[in-house]
Amino acid sequence: MNVIIAGAGSVGRYMAGQLQDSGHTVTLIDNDSTVVAQGRATRTPVGVTWCLGDACEVATLTAVGAAQADVVAAVTGDDEDNLVVSLLSKQEFAVPRVLARVNNPKNEWMFNDMWGVDVSVSTPHLLTGLVEEAVTVGSFVRLLSLEGGKARLAEVTLATGSPAVSKELTELGLPRESTVVAVLRDGHVVVPRGDTVLHEGDEVLVLVTGGVEDDVRRALVG
């Protein structure tokens, strides 16, 4: 895939390195000439194309080939910039997938399709989710919101009294709008099938769409 990343901070550079390693073509844009010069000189991350410019300008995005990009990720430390990059990518270049980083959780409500954002990732929100996950057994923790909240990835660690313990997945009666995507057990990932039996202490990851969250909660938490 052809990926353009706006913002070569630690997040942007890390993403670029990871994506390049998995065989994607990555272009990093930053408006700080020191950062770009250093990146070019040290060739880190390896193989990444650098571009010095303002990603909020159509000319810059045109120059890096946004019209052919499969994904644009706006991960600068500035929410306004991330929104402008997202909107331009969607409106001017019809990029199929636009990801944006939310720096201040107060701005998260704006990161939706109105601004061209397909997926928003809010670090503070993720951290809260992870902390909640660490301290809660037997409750329903939302980890990630996709498609502007229409789909959510949630996690439940099964407590002793959970109605789902010792049942096969097909017996749970989960609504059609939801699906179990993984079960984490003793540090291993169990790929769920209909006949997978759930145990106490299992971490169950569920993809939930629409308004069926309460039904899923009832089936797994009780």
Add this chain to the structure above:
Amino acid sequence: MALLRRKRDDKEVEPAPVPAPASIPMCDALPRERVCVKGKVVRMTARPTSGQPALAVSISDETATVTAVWTGRREIGGITLGRKIAISGVPVLRGDHLEFTNPDYTLLPR
């Protein structure tokens, strides 16, 4: 006349209008390529997009139908059912039809 001419010269700050690209039949429009298409408004929907307003307008010529979505508003003055308009922008393929996000538009004479 001289006065008129001077007035015209004074207006140099005003950018020259960008000539609209020649319009093509809708069936020839391709995803992710900037195009201009002309047609009649056949359907208008003010829809909430994650709670935010958006106006979706379906436009048809004899060959196909495309949708234009303007975010942040529920109506645009002059765009009514049956009106002929030209839009230009970069469409994406959504389902079986092309969708433009916030395209430039021109109201055409009835």
